[in-house]
Amino acid sequence: MRRPGLALAALLLAACSLVLAACSGTAPAGGTPGELTVWIMGDSSARFEQLVRPFVDRTGIRVDPVPVPWDSVDQKFTTAVASGDGPDALQIGLSKLRTFADSGALLTLDDRTLREHPGLAAANFLDGVSPGGDPVSVPWVADTRVLFYRRDILTGQGLDEPPRTWDEVRAYARILAGRGGGGYGFHIPQWDSALPVIMTWTMGGRIVDDAGRVDFDTPEFHRAADLYLGFHADRSVPADPDFDQIQGFVSGATPMLVSGPYLAGEVASAAPELDGKWSVAPIPGDATHTSLLAGSNLGVWRSSGNRDAALRLLDYLSQPRTQLTWYELDGQLPTAKAALNDPELTADPLVSVYARQLRDARPLPPVPNWDGETGKALLDALNSVVLTGANRDTALQGLYAATGGTSVN
Amino acid sequence: MKQPLAPYAFIAPAMILLLVFGVLPILVALPVSLTDMNLAGLADWSRIEFAGVANFRELVADDAFWQALTNTGIFALLGVPTVIAVSFAAALLLHRSENRFFRALRAFYFAPAITAIVAVSLVWGYLLNTRFGLVNHLLSTVGLPPARWLGDPVLVKFSVALVAVWRGTGLNIIIFLAALKTIPREYLEAAELDGASGARKIVSIVIPLLRFAFLFVAVTTVIAWLQFFDEPFVLTKGGPLGESTSISLFLYQEGFSAGRFGYAAAGTLVLFLIIAGVTLVQLRGRRFDADR
Numbered sequence: 001m002r003r004p005g006l007a008l009a010a011l012l013l014a015a016c017s018l019v020l021a022a023c024s025g026t027a028p029a030g031g032t033p034g035e036l037t038v039w040i041m042g043d044s045s046a047r048f049e050q051l052v053r054p055f056v057d058r059t060g061i062r063v064d065p066v067p068v069p070w071d072s073v074d075q076k077f078t079t080a081v082a083s084g085d086g087p088d089a090l091q092i093g094l095s096k097l098r099t100f101a102d103s104g105a106l107l108t109l110d111d112r113t114l115r116e117h118p119g120l121a122a123a124n125f126l127d128g129v130s131p132g133g134d135p136v137s138v139p140w141v142a143d144t145r146v147l148f149y150r151r152d153i154l155t156g157q158g159l160d161e162p163p164r165t166w167d168e169v170r171a172y173a174r175i176l177a178g179r180g181g182g183g184y185g186f187h188i189p190q191w192d193s194a195l196p197v198i199m200t201w202t203m204g205g206r207i208v209d210d211a212g213r214v215d216f217d218t219p220e221f222h223r224a225a226d227l228y229l230g231f232h233a234d235r236s237v238p239a240d241p242d243f244d245q246i247q248g249f250v251s252g253a254t255p256m257l258v259s260g261p262y263l264a265g266e267v268a269s270a271a272p273e274l275d276g277k278w279s280v281a282p283i284p285g286d287a288t289h290t291s292l293l294a295g296s297n298l299g300v301w302r303s304s305g306n307r308d309a310a311l312r313l314l315d316y317l318s319q320p321r322t323q324l325t326w327y328e329l330d331g332q333l334p335t336a337k338a339a340l341n342d343p344e345l346t347a348d349p350l351v352s353v354y355a356r357q358l359r360d361a362r363p364l365p366p367v368p369n370w371d372g373e374t375g376k377a378l379l380d381a382l383n384s385v386v387l388t389g390a391n392r393d394t395a396l397q398g399l400y401a402a403t404g405g406t407s408v409n
Numbered sequence: 410m411k412q413p414l415a416p417y418a419f420i421a422p423a424m425i426l427l428l429v430f431g432v433l434p435i436l437v438a439l440p441v442s443l444t445d446m447n448l449a450g451l452a453d454w455s456r457i458e459f460a461g462v463a464n465f466r467e468l469v470a471d472d473a474f475w476q477a478l479t480n481t482g483i484f485a486l487l488g489v490p491t492v493i494a495v496s497f498a499a500a501l502l503l504h505r506s507e508n509r510f511f512r513a514l515r516a517f518y519f520a521p522a523i524t525a526i527v528a529v530s531l532v533w534g535y536l537l538n539t540r541f542g543l544v545n546h547l548l549s550t551v552g553l554p555p556a557r558w559l560g561d562p563v564l565v566k567f568s569v570a571l572v573a574v575w576r577g578t579g580l581n582i583i584i585f586l587a588a589l590k591t592i593p594r595e596y597l598e599a600a601e602l603d604g605a606s607g608a609r610k611i612v613s614i615v616i617p618l619l620r621f622a623f624l625f626v627a628v629t630t631v632i633a634w635l636q637f638f639d640e641p642f643v644l645t646k647g648g649p650l651g652e653s654t655s656i657s658l659f660l661y662q663e664g665f666s667a668g669r670f671g672y673a674a675a676g677t678l679v680l681f682l683i684i685a686g687v688t689l690v691q692l693r694g695r696r697f698d699a700d701r
């Protein structure tokens with residue numbers, strides 16, 4: 001009677017200690033030499049494999065791309081930092097760059113590290129992609145925001161040219177909303193914290209003062225807020241937070257909106273019959289036409305055992321030729337200046353607008369947590385007026401108070 | 410002293426799981442909540458600094474925390490009575506017969522509980538979409554204006570709770586059904602001979618005899634709703650304006666999206682104390698009930 005019990009207990013005890021050991025043990029970082037694990041955001045990893053095939057053939061370094069959904073990148077990164085077991089190289093969305101850099105998990109890419117990889121020098125890339133300080137990443141793909149418009153619907157209302165200023169956008173939107181039948185003129189996604197920032201920039205303002213502190217209490221931001229709320233007051237934009245951007249554009253309910261190149265791909269695949277009936281134009285603006293610079297960088301994991309191979313991969317990916325191939329494969333715009341000026345790329349009328357816009361584009365301020373704090377506070381303040389009829393001035397005072405202490409340093 | 414080891418061996422797996430995934434995290438959260446641990450601190454422990462009760466002080470002053478706490482209270486008030494009432498009613502109806510049709514229905518009612526939450530949220534998201542959703546389309550056919558099911562700061566609580574009730578009833582129906590089967594037929598037959606009506610039998614015989622099932626369902630349901638997470642996370646991400654952010658979702662956002670582990674750990678301890686307190690009150694209530 002006792003024997004089996006004892007054996008069982010011993011077995012369980014052994015199993016437990018195994019579990020605990022697995023939890024606490026630190027696995028050696030990095031994979032096998034000669035194989036690079038690379039985190040690729042979204043669902044592009046299969047095409048990425050295709051992109052790096054020439055690199056694999058030439059160098060004999062195998063590349064294993066791991067798809068990381070945008071929604072779970074924070075958790076995945078946190079887990080990797082906690083366990084010390086990260087990839088060798090990874091794609092980093094610009095909005096996450098500050099957090100990832102602060103974590104200390106990425107290799108510092110100073111001049112000495114990059115000496116043997118001249119392709120990774122900052123001068124090769126678009127301005128503004130590389131943040132100041134010790135860089136931990138190199139530019140990879142660029143993204144920006146432009147004005148999308150349905151040419152067929154606009155000309156149907158006698159609007160032959162896309163709007164150039166925000167006043168024109170608002171006037172157009174009122175005309176388009178007057179079509180009736182549940183139609184609107186413009187779309188302001190309530191989750192898009194970049195749009196009010198772009199509005200502020202194009203009014204000639206900034207949201208970070210000279211000392212690097214976030215400051216929304218400026219005349220330009222006030223005008224941007226009035227613009228944002230004015231569209232709603234005109235009832236020319238849908239006020240539903242769950243309004244579908246692509247369906248709205250394809251169905252014609254919102255014939256104008258501000259979005260990035262990815263939307264062009266979505267619209268083309270959702271509604272090929274609309275080909276030629278829509279187009280893109282530079283971001284409207286009163287003082288400037290400055291848009292958002294988004295996109296992704298590439299970094300190397302500090303404790304990777306394959307640093308050199310990872311840097312060689314980054315070098316390969318930064319080549320203008322590779323970046324042009326990536327645009328063909330995945331529709332993501334290059335960050336290398338030489339690639340952006342390539343006539344092959346800019347022959348596409350949509351891309352020529354993107355490329356032009358990228359020359360006048362800025363990243364969001366590198367505050368510690370844009371999405372979760374500063375950007376959220378901005379959206380909550382504006383949308384509380386839209387959704388609950390809160391007082392504009394009270395909402396903005398709340399925004400100043402919530403973001404007052406935030407700094408980019 | 411020869412204590413048999415077998416009983417310990419048998420409870421060991423459950424105990425170990427409880428210790429590793431239940432007790433240990435709470436014990437870890439306690440010291441973490443007194444630090445400023447963030448992503449950088451996680452990578453390099455020397456960068457963690459002791460913060461005292463600063464996290465708790467910040468929690469008390471954080472409007473988002475109070476909003477999440479209030480939302481969770483509202484969710485629990487909406488959800489718990491509804492789940493208990495609906496599952497009990499459904500179990501009573503399903504208990505009426507054992508034929509094939511009722512057995513199929515039983516599986517049908519259980520289906521939401523085992524369907525993947527992501528699929529559930531996609532379908533409900535489409536159904537409840539303001540402009541393109543089926544529900545508003547049906548409303549429009551009878552001449553009613555569209556409602557912002559997931560976009561209105563007040564209505565969103567009901568919509569999210571509705572999906573959770575729909576998902577949460579399945580398991581409780583099974584528990585009530587199992588308990589209903591334990592009621593001796595003689596009691597019901599005797600009541601029938603005395604001329605008791607159907608409602609009378611339920612109130613005077615079934616409900617009192619199901620007291621333990623009710624207690625179990627009530628305790629687990631209350632805990633589940635205080636830890637409410639899945640539905641707002643996938644349906645609304647806590648929006649609009651944070652009006653569907655539950656306390657668990659708030660902690661998740663602070664901990665895993667913003668990387669503020671110390672702050673999130675402090676909030677976790679507060680949530681743990683709330684759940685422990687509510688559960689103790691419930692169990693105590695049951696004891697008085699039994700003594701009577």
